[in-house]
Amino acid sequence: MSDDRIILDNVSRFYGEVLGVNRVTLSIPPGITSLVGPNGSGKTTLMNLITGLVRPSRGRISVLGVDPSQPQKLFRLVGYSTQFDTFPKGLSGSKFIFSYLRLSGRPAAECREVTARAIEQVGLVEAADRKVAAYSKGMRQRIRLAQAIAHDPRVLILDEPLNGLDPLVRSKTIALFKQYAAEGRHVVISSHVLHEVDMISDQVVLMSGGYIVAEGGIRGVRSEIQEERPMQFLIRCRQPNLMASKAFEQDHVVEARLLGEGEGVLVKTRDADRFCRALNHLALNGIDIEGVIPVDDNVHSVYEYLIGGEEATQ
Amino acid sequence: MIRLWCIQVLAIIRLEMKKTFLSRRGLWIYLLAFAPVLLFMGQSISTAHRRDELQRIASEHPISSEDLSTLRTGINRDEVTQKLGEPYYQWRGRHGQSEQAHCKYTDGTVDVYLFFRDGKLAGIDRREFDNLPLFSQIFAGVFQSYYLRLAVFFGCVGIFINLFRGEMLDKSLHFYLLTPVRREVLLAGKYAAGLLATIVIFTSSTALQWLALLWQFDDATVAAFLTTTGWSQFSSYLVVTALACVGYGSVFVAVGLLFRNPVVPTAVILLWEGVNPFLPAALKKVSMIYYLQSLCPLTAAPANDVPGFVHLLIAPVQPATRPMAVISIVLLTLVVLVVAARLSRRMEINYSTE
Numbered sequence: 001m002s003d004d005r006i007i008l009d010n011v012s013r014f015y016g017e018v019l020g021v022n023r024v025t026l027s028i029p030p031g032i033t034s035l036v037g038p039n040g041s042g043k044t045t046l047m048n049l050i051t052g053l054v055r056p057s058r059g060r061i062s063v064l065g066v067d068p069s070q071p072q073k074l075f076r077l078v079g080y081s082t083q084f085d086t087f088p089k090g091l092s093g094s095k096f097i098f099s100y101l102r103l104s105g106r107p108a109a110e111c112r113e114v115t116a117r118a119i120e121q122v123g124l125v126e127a128a129d130r131k132v133a134a135y136s137k138g139m140r141q142r143i144r145l146a147q148a149i150a151h152d153p154r155v156l157i158l159d160e161p162l163n164g165l166d167p168l169v170r171s172k173t174i175a176l177f178k179q180y181a182a183e184g185r186h187v188v189i190s191s192h193v194l195h196e197v198d199m200i201s202d203q204v205v206l207m208s209g210g211y212i213v214a215e216g217g218i219r220g221v222r223s224e225i226q227e228e229r230p231m232q233f234l235i236r237c238r239q240p241n242l243m244a245s246k247a248f249e250q251d252h253v254v255e256a257r258l259l260g261e262g263e264g265v266l267v268k269t270r271d272a273d274r275f276c277r278a279l280n281h282l283a284l285n286g287i288d289i290e291g292v293i294p295v296d297d298n299v300h301s302v303y304e305y306l307i308g309g310e311e312a313t314q
Numbered sequence: 315m316i317r318l319w320c321i322q323v324l325a326i327i328r329l330e331m332k333k334t335f336l337s338r339r340g341l342w343i344y345l346l347a348f349a350p351v352l353l354f355m356g357q358s359i360s361t362a363h364r365r366d367e368l369q370r371i372a373s374e375h376p377i378s379s380e381d382l383s384t385l386r387t388g389i390n391r392d393e394v395t396q397k398l399g400e401p402y403y404q405w406r407g408r409h410g411q412s413e414q415a416h417c418k419y420t421d422g423t424v425d426v427y428l429f430f431r432d433g434k435l436a437g438i439d440r441r442e443f444d445n446l447p448l449f450s451q452i453f454a455g456v457f458q459s460y461y462l463r464l465a466v467f468f469g470c471v472g473i474f475i476n477l478f479r480g481e482m483l484d485k486s487l488h489f490y491l492l493t494p495v496r497r498e499v500l501l502a503g504k505y506a507a508g509l510l511a512t513i514v515i516f517t518s519s520t521a522l523q524w525l526a527l528l529w530q531f532d533d534a535t536v537a538a539f540l541t542t543t544g545w546s547q548f549s550s551y552l553v554v555t556a557l558a559c560v561g562y563g564s565v566f567v568a569v570g571l572l573f574r575n576p577v578v579p580t581a582v583i584l585l586w587e588g589v590n591p592f593l594p595a596a597l598k599k600v601s602m603i604y605y606l607q608s609l610c611p612l613t614a615a616p617a618n619d620v621p622g623f624v625h626l627l628i629a630p631v632q633p634a635t636r637p638m639a640v641i642s643i644v645l646l647t648l649v650v651l652v653v654a655a656r657l658s659r660r661m662e663i664n665y666s667t668e
C-alpha cells in the first residue's frame with residue numbers, strides 16, 4: 001500500500017445491525033481533506049477507523065503504509081483530536097499534554113519542551129497550568145488540538161476541530177491547518193461549517209448514511225453532477241436581455257432568467273466549460289460583461305444537491 | 315525495545331497513581347482494607363484493659379494458676395470454694411427443675427468461668443489474656459476468612475476493574491489509545507499501577523493489623539514471640555497478601571477489559587472462590603484462594619461451636635506445598651494476563667454504548 005496516502009479499501013463497519021460506514025474506498029493524498037455529511041453519516045466512524053479506535057468489520061486500511069492495528073507505529077505518524085469532550089481527572093492543560101507525551105518514550109525534558117511549543121501554538125500559554133476541568137469549551141477544543149499536534153505528526157485527523165472556537169482563534173487554527181497542508185502533511189477534518197470547509201479544503205469527501213456520496217476537489221465533484229444539477233452562473237452585464245437570448249442559443253443552457261433591475265442574468269447550464277467558452281465569444285462580439293459568478297460551485301451547494309438541504313447546518 | 319516498554323509502563327504508572335490511590339470512587343477500598351486494623355486495635359485496647367482489671371482482682375483475691383488448672387467437671391461447688399475461695403463474681407438462679415450458678419475466678423492472666431448445675435461443676439471456660447500464640451490464631455482466622463476472601467478480593471475488584479472500565483465510563487480511555495503504545499504494554503502498565511496500589515494498601519494494612527495485635531503485649535512477650543515464629547509468620551502474611559493482589563489483580567484487570575458489566579463475572583468468581591473448599595481436588599486447584607490459604611503460616615483454629623463448613627472455609631483440607639502454591643499463583647496470573655493482552659488488541663472505543 002502507498003506510503004504517502006491514507007487508503008481505505010472497501011471498508012465497512014457495522015455496530016451489530018447498525019451501519020457505521022459501508023464499502024468505503026478512499027485514497028487521501030496530502031493536503032486538507034474535509035469529511036462532510038450530516039450527523040450519523042459516518043464521519044466520526046471513518047476517523048475512528050483510520051486511527052484504529054474501532055476496527056473494520058470488512059476491508060483494509062493503511063495510513064502511510066501503517067496498519068491502524070499497530071498503535072505503536074501509527075501514533076508516531078498520526079495525531080487525532082477526537083470529538084469526545086472528556087479528559088482524565090485532575091490534570092492541568094500542560095500536565096495533560098506532558099503525561100501522554102511521556103508514553104512515547106521521549107525524555108522528560110524533551111516532552112516539556114514539546115508540550116510548551118504545542119500549548120503556544122494553540123494559544124493556551126496563560127491557561128496551561130490551570131486544571132482542564134476549569135477550561136471553557138473552546139479551550140478544551142484547543143488543548144485537544146495541542147495534544148494532537150504536539151508530537152509533530154505527518155497526519156492530523158480532526159473531528160469538528162473548529163467547534164466552540166472564537167473567530168480569532170478559528171482563523172489562527174485554520175492558518176495552522178493550511179501551514180500543515182503546505183508542508184505536505186495530511187490534514188483530515190470533519191466539519192459542519194460548510195463555508196469554512198469550502199475555504200480551506202483541497203478535497204472533500206461527502207458522506208451520507210455511511211456511504212461516500214462523492215469525493216475529490218469540490219469543483220470536480222460539482223462538474224460531475226452538472227448533468228442532473230445544471231451549474232448556475234450569475235452574469236452581470238449592461239444588456240441582460242441580449243445576454244439572455246444569446247445564452248439560450250446554446251444547446252447546453254437549460255435556463256436563463258432575468259433578475260431584477262441591474263442584478264443581471266442567472267444562467268443554468270449542463271456544460272460549464274462550453275458555457276464559459278461561449279461567454280468569451282460573446283464578450284469578443286460586443287456584449288459588455290461586468291462579471292461572471294458561479295453561484296453553486298461550492299461545498300454548500302454540492303452538499304445540498306447530493307445529501308439534502310435539511311441537514312446542511314451553516 | 316524492552317527499554318522503551320519499561321519507560322512506557324512507568325509513564326502509565328505515573329498517570330494511574332493518582333487515580334488508583336486517591337480516587338473518590340475508591341475510598342471504600344481503604345475502609346475495607348483498614349477495618350481489621352480498627353478491629354484489632356479495639357480488641358487490643360479492650361484486652362489490655364481487661365488484663366489490668368484481672369490483675370487488680372487477682373491481687374485482691376490471690377489464686378494460684380495450678381489450682382485453677384486442676385479444676386475438673388463433676389466436683390461440687392463446696393469443693394471449688396474450699397480450693398479457690400470466694401469467686402470475684404457469681405450468679406445463682408433456676409432453670410426449670412435445675413439450680414444453676416455461674417462464677418468467675420482469675421489468677422491475673424486467665425479468666426476462668428465456671429458453670430454449675432445442681433451444685434456440680436458442669437462447664438469450664440478459660441479466657442487467656444496473655445497468650446500471644448492464641449491471638450495469632452485469632453489473627454489467622456480473621457486473615458483467612460475476612461481479609462483474603464473479602465477485603466483483598468473486593469479491593470482488587472475496585473482497583474483493577476476500574477483501570478479500564480472506569481476510564482470507559484469517564485470517556486477518557488481513548489487518550490491512551492492515541493499514543494504510540496502497544497495495547498499489551500498499556501495492559502502491563504495499568505496492571506502494574508493497580509498492583510502497586512493494592513500491594514501498598516493491603517500489605518500496609520496487614521502490617522498495621524499485626525502491630526495492633528502485638529501492641530497489647532509487653533516487650534518481652536513480643537520479642538520472644540517474634541524470635542521464635544513471629545517474624546516468619548509476619549513475612550508470610552505479607553507475601554500472601556501481595557500474592558493475593560497479584561492473582562486477583564490479573565483476574566479483575568481482565569474482567570474490566572472484557573466485560574461491559576463486571577458485576578456478573580465478579581459474582582461468579584466470588585462464588586467460585588467461596589465454594590472452593592467443597593469442590594473436588596482437581597477443581598480446587600483452579601482458584602486463587604486454595605493456593606493463598608496453602609501459603610498461610612497458621613491453620614486457623616475456629617472455636618468448637620463453629621459449624622463444619624466454616625472450618626473448611628478457613629483452612630484447606632489438603633493444602634498445596636509452598637513452592638507449588640507460589641508457582642501456581644504466578645502461572646495462573648501469567649495465563650490470565652496473556653489472554654487479556656491478546657484480547658486487548660481488539661479493544662475499541664465505543665462510548666455511546668456504555
